[in-house]
Amino acid sequence: MAVADAGRLSASRDRWYNNPLVRSIAVQIILVAAVLGSVSWFANNTVTNLHERGIASGFGFLGQRAGFDIVTFLPTNSSSTYGYMLLAGLLDTVVVSLLSIAIATVMGLIVGIARLSSNWLIRTIATVYIEVLRNIPPLLVILFFYLAVIASLPAIRDAMQVGDFTLSNRGFFMPAPVFGANFDIVLIAFLVSLAIAWGVRTWAFARRMRTGQGFPSGWVGLAIVVVLTAAAFVAAGAPLSFDIPVKTRFNINGGWTIAPEFASLFLALGIYTASFIAEIVRSGVMAVNRGQTEAARALGLQGGQVLRLVVLPQALRVIIPPLTSEYLNITKNTSLALAVGFADLVAVGNNVLNPTGQSIEVVAVWMAFYLGLSIVISVAMNWFNARIALKER
């Protein structure tokens, strides 16, 4: 039918090679053929190359003994397998990402609100912070923290010391909690008290909906959690002690240590990304119409309620999507750990790749992890976004 109509317009439209459908199918066939062709060509070359170098492909190497040791959050030793090492690196990536995200969010929120301040000085300081940090490569910020800031801290011998906390160029040392035998009782009590507090909150909300009577559920809940947990702690015989770091002449043993590599990475990423988050927060708050605040006031809501019930939910709608991509950026930027020698997934992968030559498999592991993470975070954020989206009739 369409072909017949086109035929009436002009003869040249009637030629088979001018038919849009034919063209579209042809283009797609050529594209698919080209993609498949190059992929199989690459695969073929790779097989030949690997065969010539005598490298066995496949993930069998993951079970082999690694023979090197790295400092990670999981305990490793030189007889750990490659697979376990990669897992340890993955955990490090997750930990450092979460810490950076926390720092970046808090700092970004503060700087973003400061940027909106009516106080000229505060506004200017926030602007300078944002403009300086945004225009410097993150790698440089990380190196700056590693080579300039932390390296210029005093040596262990004359380290800064407050109580059992020590700050030196070898890291930040602090007491580590040691959990006693009955600590699980305290933990269970804490969880139970949380559940009770949640129940109180639900009840208070339902009653308020029904009768309009308020109830200070926040304070009561806090009291329930604190009292119950503390009581359980005392009843269990205070099963908590601290492993206090002991300073020797050249080193500090025991306790918890925040290594310079780790500290420089999460501090730098947090502070760098905070400058982007600040701008996101600012645009989000500015996107909420003034009339919204005024209308909320006219309804009789108080200052905190206006912010919590009217302004923030609307600002979040603008803030969440770009914030998600910043969080993803932080996670991807943790791969810069390679430059300071912090054992994240990429750095560990690099360590695995050199002795084994299993470059394809290692790169595949990297890509699978980051792509998987991207998908998970996008799905989670889309769900959250849909939840807070404009409710229309």
Add this chain to the structure above:
Amino acid sequence: MTDMQSQDDVFFVRQEMLAAAPPPTRVHGVWPWMRVNLFGSVGDTILTIVGVIVALWVVVPMIEWAFIHAVWNGSRDACAAQTDGACWAFVKANLGQYIYGRYPDPERWRVNLFFLLMAAGIVPLAIPAVPYKGFNLLYLYILFPLIAGFLLVGGVFGLPMVETPLWGGLFLTLVVSYVGMAMSLPMGIVLALGRRSKMPAVQVVCVFFIEFCRGVPLITVLFMAGILLPLFLPTGVNFDKLLRALLGLSFFAAAYMAEVVRGGLQAIPKGQFEGARSLGLGYWTMMRLIILPQAITIVIPGIVNTFIGLFKDTSLVYIISIFELLYTVRNSFSDPTWAASTVPTSGLVFAAVVFWIFCFGMSRYSKFTEDRLRVGYKR
């Protein structure tokens, strides 16, 4: 009678004048400005005092470190003696290396000429009032890369050959970012068009490529270009490491560029597409003459922002041992003749300032085009 009285109660006529109000407070001048912007309320005043303390606490030591206690001339000994000031003498001594990398001394004029040719292409393009943008683009995309390639690599016209491993410093950073920018823009446009295409196969391929590149860190893409690419090619076929890094970086940036361009394409009203179609234009003619000029113009700020990101990302080729500015700077710290505690900080601050100048300049330009476009679109 009672009615009259109640009316007297209701109506009130003022007999005497109001007292004169005080003159309005001055709204201009230093003091009124400070009262509004710094000391508006008690809380505001406290904030201002805290702000002043913080600013002094940060800025004063910084100025002392960078200027007052800094060592401007001399050798390592002068820097080692002055532990609370910058060692600019070190930066000065290494400046040639920071700009040209290990490019041989007698050939550095070629790099300088490259800088000049690059500026000659980019400056007129950036100024809206300069005509002949088409020729300008032609120069930047065809003539300039050709000239620059022959000029920098050499081996022809009696120029000695300079291998790419000798390239480095700011010069290499500029080469990498220029190639990345020049390649990513057209690739991004094609990808964006593909993503909006009605052909399912084209769309799937483009979406897959874009989401893949955007989902992984640049480092892994660079590793892929650096380590895996030689494996993918037939045995014996290999090309320059720099070229491979450029390829990886361009693909990576193209994915981000595609999303920016897609934003522009989505902002074009449907009527523009339909109007073009009704005039009898085919797909490519419509895109070239009607859609893309509008879409690209809208997203110039976004494109420049992607360029800023790309410029910052060039520092990552460091990871695969290509001597761009940051790697050159870090590498110079290991020089035993300059072992002093202030050396790393000074070098990094120098690199930060260089990166900052370029990125800040670009962001100002982005702001400038944004404002200019807003004027253009005002109804």
